[in-house]
Amino acid sequence: MLRRMLRLLAFLVVLLLLPLPAAAVVPPMAGLWLTQDHDGVIGVEPCGDKLCARIAGFFLDHPADPTPLDYRGVSQCHLPLISDAGQVAPNLWKGHITDPRNGSVYHVELWLTPEGALALRGYLGIPLFGQTQTWTRYAGTVPADCRLTPPAGHPEVVRPGGGAAAG
Incomplete structure (x- = not known):
């Protein structure tokens, strides 16, 4: 009986000494983001x-408009956009972005600005020759078919600076 208790105790000690798997850390930039032009999430x-x-x-100009298609004629709904973005510094991720057009x-x-926006710099070759966009958090919900409705009272999609989307 004592031998059995000692074996159980030894087993428990070994279990306690084993490293625990690290909890998955969700990057602060995970979530939904409204694009700079306010035309997509x-x-x-x-x-x-x-x-x-x-x-x-x-956001579509008219509710009956067809779903936008990518360059292959495939729906842009749920289309992969950014891939293989690895963290290279505390607030910097580098990867690849595909132009769906x-x-x-x-x-x-990709990095978070001090204001909490998501900055993206897409470039070919070196960052110096790139273009930066700033995306803001999107607090709304997104339907499975990706079709978003502009806020009530605003049938047009409002662009930064107050201009309306061309329709």
């Missing part, structure tokens, strides 16, 4: 130890 999520992003929703793939850097 992008979902950023962890993919293993990297980040990826898909088109989560889009033509399939071109660019390097991308």
Whole structure:
């Protein structure tokens, strides 16, 4: 009986000494983001130890408009946009971004601004020759078909600076 208790105690001690799996840390940039032009919502999520992003929703000029298609004629709803973005510094991720209009793939850097916005710099070759966009958090919900409705009382999509989307 004593031998059995000692074996059980030894087993429990070994279990306690084993490293516990690290809890998955969700990057602060994970979530839904409204694009700079306010015409779409992008979902950023962890993919293993990297980040990826898909088109989560889009505002259409007219509710009956067809779903936008990518360069291959495939629906842009849930289309992968950012891939293989690994963390290279405390607030910097680098990966690839695909232009859904033509399939071109660019390097991308992502970081959170002090104001809590998501900055993305897409570039070919070196960042100096790139373009930066700033996305803001999107607090709304996104339907499975990706079709977003502008807020009540605002049938048009409002662009930064107060201009309306061309329709």
